[in-house]
Amino acid sequence: MLKETTSLAQQKLANYTRTGDSTGLTEARLERIPQYRRLVYNVIKDILGQAFPITKKILGNEDFFNLCNDFFKEHNCKNTQVWKMPKELIDYVNDENSAYKLAHTFLPELLLFEWLEIEIHTMTNIELPKLYKIDSIAQPYFVNPYHKLIVLQHPLHNKPFKQWNTNLGQYPILIYRNLRTHKVHFEELSIFGYLFLSELQSNSTRLFESTLVNTLSAQNVAITDAQILSSLAWLKELNKKGIVFSV
Amino acid sequence: MNKIRGVGLGFRRDIADETIALSKESNPILKPDFVELAPENWIDMGGYWRDKLEQIAANFPISAHGLSLSIGSPDELDIPFLKKIKSFLNEFNIQIYSEHLSYSKCDNAHLYDLLPIPFTEDAVNHVIERIKQVQDILEMHLVIENVSYYTPLAPKISESEFIKEIVTRSGCKMLLDINNVYVNAFNHNYNEHNFIDNLPLNEVAYMHIAGHDKISDDLIIDTHGQPIIEPVYDLLNWSLPKLPEVPILLERDFNIPNMESLQKEIQQIKEITSKHWNKIKVNA
Numbered sequence: 001m002l003k004e005t006t007s008l009a010q011q012k013l014a015n016y017t018r019t020g021d022s023t024g025l026t027e028a029r030l031e032r033i034p035q036y037r038r039l040v041y042n043v044i045k046d047i048l049g050q051a052f053p054i055t056k057k058i059l060g061n062e063d064f065f066n067l068c069n070d071f072f073k074e075h076n077c078k079n080t081q082v083w084k085m086p087k088e089l090i091d092y093v094n095d096e097n098s099a100y101k102l103a104h105t106f107l108p109e110l111l112l113f114e115w116l117e118i119e120i121h122t123m124t125n126i127e128l129p130k131l132y133k134i135d136s137i138a139q140p141y142f143v144n145p146y147h148k149l150i151v152l153q154h155p156l157h158n159k160p161f162k163q164w165n166t167n168l169g170q171y172p173i174l175i176y177r178n179l180r181t182h183k184v185h186f187e188e189l190s191i192f193g194y195l196f197l198s199e200l201q202s203n204s205t206r207l208f209e210s211t212l213v214n215t216l217s218a219q220n221v222a223i224t225d226a227q228i229l230s231s232l233a234w235l236k237e238l239n240k241k242g243i244v245f246s247v
Numbered sequence: 248m249n250k251i252r253g254v255g256l257g258f259r260r261d262i263a264d265e266t267i268a269l270s271k272e273s274n275p276i277l278k279p280d281f282v283e284l285a286p287e288n289w290i291d292m293g294g295y296w297r298d299k300l301e302q303i304a305a306n307f308p309i310s311a312h313g314l315s316l317s318i319g320s321p322d323e324l325d326i327p328f329l330k331k332i333k334s335f336l337n338e339f340n341i342q343i344y345s346e347h348l349s350y351s352k353c354d355n356a357h358l359y360d361l362l363p364i365p366f367t368e369d370a371v372n373h374v375i376e377r378i379k380q381v382q383d384i385l386e387m388h389l390v391i392e393n394v395s396y397y398t399p400l401a402p403k404i405s406e407s408e409f410i411k412e413i414v415t416r417s418g419c420k421m422l423l424d425i426n427n428v429y430v431n432a433f434n435h436n437y438n439e440h441n442f443i444d445n446l447p448l449n450e451v452a453y454m455h456i457a458g459h460d461k462i463s464d465d466l467i468i469d470t471h472g473q474p475i476i477e478p479v480y481d482l483l484n485w486s487l488p489k490l491p492e493v494p495i496l497l498e499r500d501f502n503i504p505n506m507e508s509l510q511k512e513i514q515q516i517k518e519i520t521s522k523h524w525n526k527i528k529v530n531a
């Protein structure tokens with residue numbers, strides 16, 4: 001068992017590196033402890049700066065580093081793997097009391113948008129079935145597993161920063177990793193495209209046709225031959241981009 | 248591809264391709280015999296970096312040097328994390344898993360840096376219990392590294408006594424980091440030779456060597472961001488006759504130079520080891 005004096009000294013040093021408050025930290029060389037605080041924050045700022053370069057640029061170094069400081073001081077980082085830690089900044093900013101969210105309404109969405117690129121780039125590999133070209137909607141299908149579908153409210157993927165707050169809307173986006181090159185790509189979607197891909201993910205029959213029927217009937221759209229043809233053309237497009245395959 | 252011997256190089260993303268390419272190096276004295284990686288940086292990783300990991304694993308034996316175990320923490324050991332480590336070590340047939348004699352998590356928060364454990368008897372007992380727990384789970388020796396530190400924290404015994412007690416009583420092995428000895432001896436004003444002589448040298452199973460940054464007249468920071476300096480090579484040379492023949496790893500984490508410069512450092516380490524350890528000479 002650790003004596004209370006031992007664990008307390010450890011807690012005080014750890015707390016000092018996070019907060020800068022050295023109260024009660026007596027049995028240490030006080031002129032040296034700022035090195036620990038500097039080293040710890042260097043890691044945090046580096047990792048967060050690399051994960052969120054757009055956020056850093058938009059907030060500017062000073063505000064971004066203040067955000068890093070407040071985050072690390074107030075939030076207990078849970079991840080044993082430091083490269084996964086940036087995701088925790090999103091939760092921190094999403095807190096309803098977050099002053100950062102109030103000051104910058106786009107911030108949670110921008111952080112998520114930047115994080116998803118990393119998340120998809122690093123997603124754990126899984127075993128894939130043999131994949132084929134799409135020729136008809138009667139085929140069973142397979143969706144590239146390394147992807148995320150999101151609907152942004154700010155057009156941060158295609159408009160300059162100044163227009164984000166004045167162009168609020170619904171912007172469905174697919175972010176996915178190419179199976180061969182491992183590069184991450186962004187694909188703007190129509191609402192129909194978004195719903196159809198969401199249905200493809202969840203439909204247990206894994207048949208294009210029933211998925212298409214489900215999506216269209218959920219929107220009260222009549223299923224016509226023209227509709228099916230244009231959906232097939234779109235599927236072939238997605239197939240070429242490596243998003244959907246037949247199996 | 249699992250026997251670790253000779254002189255190794257840290258496998259870092261910034262130099263992943265250059266390191267993989269070293270498998271084709273024809274001059275053995277300029278070629279690392281193994282690579283070391285931090286399992287935390289590779290566990291769960293897919294896509295591009297998983298490919299690089301598989302490429303390096305196909306060409307070099309790997310040793311693992313962990314970052315997040317936090318063996319000296321007042322917090323509970325993270326058992327699910329240890330199980331992930333175990334399956335990673337198994338997957339890549341890794342026979343050496345080392346960690347730092349420090350803590351990096353406290354009050355449920357990871358700090359992602361290495362803080363000094365108080366040199367006290369109760370901390371010794373605490374760490375011993377945890378090392379045994381880790382070894383039971385991993386079913387292998389844990390190799391524990393002497394870390395560099397910038398302040399002692401509430402110490403009651405000496406640093407070497409602290410390390411020796413832990414290593415001998417827990418049954419773990421020791422990673423002797425020569426640069427850390429040099430850095431600590433300078434920063435805390437003690438004699439590096441006496442310090443090494445007081446360590447459990449028979450239990451040393453692995454070594455590190457690296458460069459550092461002297462930031463003031465009385466302070467060196469262990470950055471792994473510079474070439475190894477001559478006095479650290481000298482300390483290596485002085486230590487080797489006292490040690491069993493073990494693998495030695497060149498650590499370089501920041502300010503990474505071109506591969507030729509790193510290869511020159513590997514060469515210099517190999518030249519020193521070959522003076523003392525025949526097998527490495529044969530291997531090289």
Ligand SMILES: [Fe+2]
Nearest residue numbers: 392424455498
């Ligand atoms: Fe080391």
